[in-house]
Amino acid sequence: MQRLWLTNALVLCLFSSSQSLAATPLVVEAALDRQVVAPLLAAFEQAHPGIELSYRDRSTLEVNALTAVADPPPDVVISSAMPWQMNRVNEGYAQRLDSELANEWPEWAKWRNEVFGFTFEPIVMAYRLDLARHMLPPQTHADLHKLLSTQRDTLQGKVTTYSPSKSGIGYTLFQQDARYTDRFWDLVTALGDADAHLESNTRAMLEGLSEGRYWLGYNLLGSYAMVWAQEHPEVIVQVPQDYALVVMRTGFIHRDAPHPRAAQAFMNFLLSRDGQRVLAAQTPLFSVRSDIVGPYTAQRLRDQVGDRLYPIPLNASVLAFVDPQRRDAFMARWQREFNRYQGVNDD
Missing domain, CATH: 3.40.190.10 (Periplasmic binding protein-like II)
Structure with a gap:
């Protein structure tokens, strides 16, 4: 009887845990057309079935404003307007991402492990x-x-x-x-x-x-x-x-993200080989990672255009x-x- 009780308790615990995980929301405010980024979002949802993604596609200026005034705030903020993103990070609206992927990300495509450029x-x-x-x-x-x-x-x-x-x-x-x-x-x-x-x-x-x-x-x-x-x-x-x-689409986790673990999972996916592989193969957003092969990679673009490529720097100069x-x-x-x-x- 005791063994049966323990078994039922374990099942109930696992069921409650899965229900809690399935209900974990994630709000992303992004200046990035859903149609273009759809393969990446689908890959993330497949890799993280326990996270309910709410992706909101807006203009760069709308995203910038919502970073400061949205209540509740978004979990992740994405935009191509790099100076505005850097300014919000400089104002303290981002929280640091300490992960192996973040630490290994190229220095030219991140700032203080708080904001990351994940496209090219x-x-x-x-x-x-x-x-x-x-x-x-x-x-x-x-x-x-x-x-x-x-x-x-x-x-x-x-x-x-x-x-x-x-x-x-x-x-x-x-x-x-x-x-x-x-x-x-x-x-x-x-x-x-x-x-x-x-x-x-x-x-x-x-x-x-x-x-x-x-x-x-x-x-x-x-x-x-x-x-x-x-x-x-x-x-x-x-x-x-x-x-x-x-330009690089830059993303950061909001300092007051209501769901920080889900936000961390999303940002890490953007930087991962799996996420970058989707960018390179299924979108024209061009992946940043040098270990990815596909029609849309930063290295392939450099091979085609050479030293005439002028990336907007992801550093304090854009402020x-x-x-x-x-x-x-x-x-x-x-x-x-x-x-x-x-x-x-x-x-």
Whole structure:
């Protein structure tokens, strides 16, 4: 009888434990399109059936705001707007991840074991086939500037890029462009002169290209553009040949994560061989790990583009991008250069 009682108690204990595990929630606030990252989420759920994942896809600025004001806060925060992520970490919103995977992660792709870059995504140009029927598509930033200057009438209203005031990643990319080309502000003026449409996300640019409203897009997230082009053959993706910016999606565990163990499991999966293998084989997000083989890896991208890849650094230097005075000065000049030949503001 005692043995039977012990057996029943053990079964009840195991059942209660599994029920508790099955009910463990995990909330991820992310500026990362669910459609693109779906294979990774599915792999995580398969590897961790006891965690109930709630993945919320938002804009970079929404994610940044929710990091500070959400009640309850999210467990994990993911965004491509690296300066905003670094700023939140610097403000103390992240908790340290002490795991073997975190300790072994490349130094250039993490900061203080608190925030981790887990993708390696090129920034691209994209154009409709219609463009190629009228002019030679641009392969470099200089080509783009020349095209906007010499084909202004043909391209009037048919060019799109990010709005630096409505998109954190858009603002970051333009800041980086200003570092790497002396003619950046000439390019901004040419974009304004061509009445370029400013969008808040890459998807809006891609939809406009497919619908024929736009012929040419500048500074799109390559991961989204590559997925889109696979199903929309009218859109061609071009990695700039003079230099290509690279962004990393960064993730951190919120300091007040309601479910820290689930958050740790998720972050460790992003850094693991299994997670990175999914990124390299089933998404165009490009894995970071050097021991992964697949069509989308950082090493393969380096092999294709060479030393013309310019990753945005994951260190304290990017905090300058969110300095209010620097941002105000940059946006004031953007308004002045972009609107030099028109009376319209980028609201």
